[in-house]
Amino acid sequence: MFTTLLIANRGEIACRVAASAHRLGLRTVAVYSDADAGSRHVATCDSAVHIGGSEPRASYLRGEAILEAARQTGAQAIHPGYGFLSENEGFAQACADAGIVFVGPPAGAIAAMGSKSAAKTLMDKAGVPLVPGYHGDNQDPGFLQSQADAMGYPVLIKASAGGGGKGMRIVESGPAFAEALASCKREAASSFGDDKVLIERYLQKPRHIEIQVFADTHGNCVYLFERDCSVQRRHQKVIEEAPAPGMTPERRRAMGEAAVAAARAVGYVGAGTVEFIVEPDGRFYFMEMNTRLQVEHPVTEMITGHDLVEWQLRVAAGEALPLAQEQLAITGHAIEARIYAENPDKGFLPSIGTLTTLNFPPHAAFQNGDIRVDGGVRAGDTITPFYDPMIAKLIVRGADRDQARARMVQALGEIQAVGVQTNIAFLRRLMLDPAFAAADLDTGLIERQHDSLFPPAAPAPDSTLALAVAALLARQGLAQSAVRQNTVHVDPWAQADGWRINGRYRQVFGLLEQDELRELHISRAGERWTYTRNGQALPFEWKTETLAARQYRVHVRLGNADASATVVLQQENVHVFAHGGVQELQVHDAVAHAQDDTSGHQGGLTAPMPGKIIAISVRAGDKVKSGDALLVMEAMKMEHTIHAPADGTVEELFFAVGDQVGDGAELIAIAS
Incomplete structure (x- = not known):
């Protein structure tokens, strides 16, 4: 070693x-x-x-x-x-x-499997079933479109050297092919330094199942079973689980043996993953081989009890695999959720900023636990536009899938992240979705279940607003509603408890929720506090405990109802973590906003994040229709197309191809 x-x-x-x-x-x-x-x-x-x-x-x-x-x-x-x-x-x-x-594997094995088209040719010779498509070297756009036309739509364009959903587009019709091809090639060249693509028939309602393989330099090769990675957004995995729901022992063996055959065909060494696309009737087709460790490897570790990175290091040092195929077994069920800095409600647009607060389940453990967190960032770290926006991976294990799913729901509800938008609430809804719960899985599940996964925002109840107000009062020095009983005389003017010489105190809080202003009146008469909203007054009691800077554990009684939450204050933003979710509110200062221009800026399009302009498809004077593609930005290794919000005429372009732009920068002026 x-x-x-x-x-x-x-x-x-x-x-x-x-x-x-x-x-x-x-x-x-x-x-x-x-x-x-x-x-x-x-x-x-x-x-x-x-x-x-x-x-x-x-x-x-x-x-x-x-x-x-x-x-x-x-x-x-x-x-x-x-x-x-x-x-x-x-x-x-x-x-x-x-x-x-x-x-990792020898250079020859990487070369053999690194090109999707070459790998498919190799697998075809080995008798592994392939999805119908074109995997050749002719990259002429017209020729590629002719292949797609002959194949029949929808088709899938994929970067030959790619992975991770980059350089991949579904094309529904012939007229959309040229633009999708150009975008794929740009993204592939940027991410992998190679713009070569392949074309495949796009399968309807497929599952994405991959097999973990491991080989050493002594001629041994095993498979450590499968992972189901069907739940995806933008062709990138969101949820992974092992074993795959509904997998029969016969099919597991067939897919495992096919994966081992693929690894042996290229003289593979180390950890690798052979990915298959699986039709509803169980037929499977080779997609690609990832000649490396996968992001989702922890679910395999959880169900087998083996540290795959340790295996990698031992094999690289010349040791033999520690176990033979017949010694490997599956215990329980594991699920992994990828926690990203992104906004699911805006097409999973990446979010950039500083994680001022980041708390994970207190009982999470790296090893020998049922809840595990693999993370690369801490509170205080910044999510930048240069890299993938993953914050961490949350992995849970249960005796079966239902228990694992329940543990994931609980663990997601215990995460507190402030400073960037995250997909945590979305992941929790996904775990609770009836289709996911029933293991009705395919790569289109998120789109298919869109209405339940993206429900309209419900207004915050009074209990949540009261929790927010209690934290704001604590920040002012009123940690509790109960009047302190001091045996030592204290100057009443020096106490922050709402005391007034006439016995009455009143404060108005304005909280913005989804641009709606909630006005709350908090008053004290003697030793009694009252919460009033929309003319309805309720007795109000609270008690707070300071957990860290700007973080409070809050308990309130509003009328006869009790509520508790962790509340994080970030300047004017209030984050109330309760019932497994988070409610985001903003303190509205009427004086500070009195001079705001309420008319807004009309006719401009702004950058949704920092990034680089890589393509512009319009010029000043061009007439555009709502939905037309105007330009393409690249950020966090992905392309983001900016579309026209309405019909109009392009008045001015403020940037050129190759320019770096900041978040919120005005890109194009359009006159209606």
Whole structure:
């Protein structure tokens, strides 16, 4: 076994690899970009080396800089994590040439499976069933469209060198093909440095099931069963679970043996995943092989009881696999939810900002627990536009699927995140959705269940508003409604308890909820407090406990009803965490907003986040219709198309292709 491991990645996976390496007694080295100088993975490792700027191409994609960091620190092995250089055969070969162990398959295996089209050709020769499509080298747009036309719509365009949903588009009709192809190629070139694509028939209501394989240098190869990754948004996985619901032992064996055959066909070594698309009748087709560890590997660890990263390190050191196929077994059921900084209500648009508060379930454990959190950020860290917006992965285990799902619902309700938009509430609704609960799974589940997963926002009840007000009073110094009984004389003017010489105190709070103003009157007469809204007055009592800066545990009694919550105050924003969800409110200062321009700015389109302009499809003077594509931004490794909100004429373009723009920057002026 080597003694020093360099981790050529960032975030959650870098922390995950460091934890397993430390358990094996290895010294770990982190690499970091300008944006990650104070990140968690840097603090987790024993030492760290700066390798460049914030953009991935200036840091984490610089293979030579990473190799130089390994030489400087005496690292004998490099773990690539997932993403970045993990499936780059050139980097794997460069490690071998430098005498440094690459914790992954040999360069030849990466090359064989790295191209989706070449891999499908290889699988076809091996007799593995394939989805009908074109996987050849001819990339002429007209030729590709002719192949799609002959195949019949809908079709799926996929980046040949891609993964993670990037460089992938569903095309419903011929007229939409050219624009989708151009967008795919741009995204593929940006993410993978290769714009080659393949075309496949798009299957209706398919499931996405993948098999975890592991091979060593001694000729052994096993499969550690399957994971169901069908629940996706924007072709990216949201929920993963193991084992796959409804999987029969016969089909599991057939898919597992096919995956092992695929791995053996390329001389595979280490951890890999063979992905299949499965039709409702059980027929399965090879999609691709990911020649690396997958984001969702923890659910496999939970049901098998084995640390896959430790297996990776041992195999890379030349050891044989610790177990044979007949020694592997499934125990229980595990579910993983990916927690992202994004807004599900706005098309899962990534959210950028500083996580001022981030609290996970207190009983979560990395090992030997039923609830586990794998995370790469902490409270105080910033979600930047340079990398994937994942905050953490929440993994739970149960004796069966129903118990695992119930534990996931509970655990999601215990997470508190403030500072960016998150998908936590959406994930909880997904766990409770009847289709998901019944394991009626396919890759279109989120779209199919849209109405139940994206319900209209319900107005906050008075109990929630009262909890918010109690926290605001606590911030003012009124930690409780009960009058303090002091035996020592205290100057009443020095106490923040609402005391007035005439016995009466009154304060008005304005709370904005979804742009609706809720006006609340809090008053004290003698020792009695009253909460009044819309003319209805109720007796009001509260008690607060300070948990941390701007965080309170609040208990209120409003009339005869009790309520409790954790409330986080962030400047004018109030976050009430109760009943497994969060209600976001904003303090409205009537004086401060008296001079606001209520007319608004008409006719402008603004950037939804910081990013780069990569394509513009209109010019000044062009007439546009509502829904027309105007320009394309790239942020967080994904493309985001800006559409015309209404019919009009383009008056002015404020940026050009290649420009970086800030959040909220005006992009285009349109006259109606």
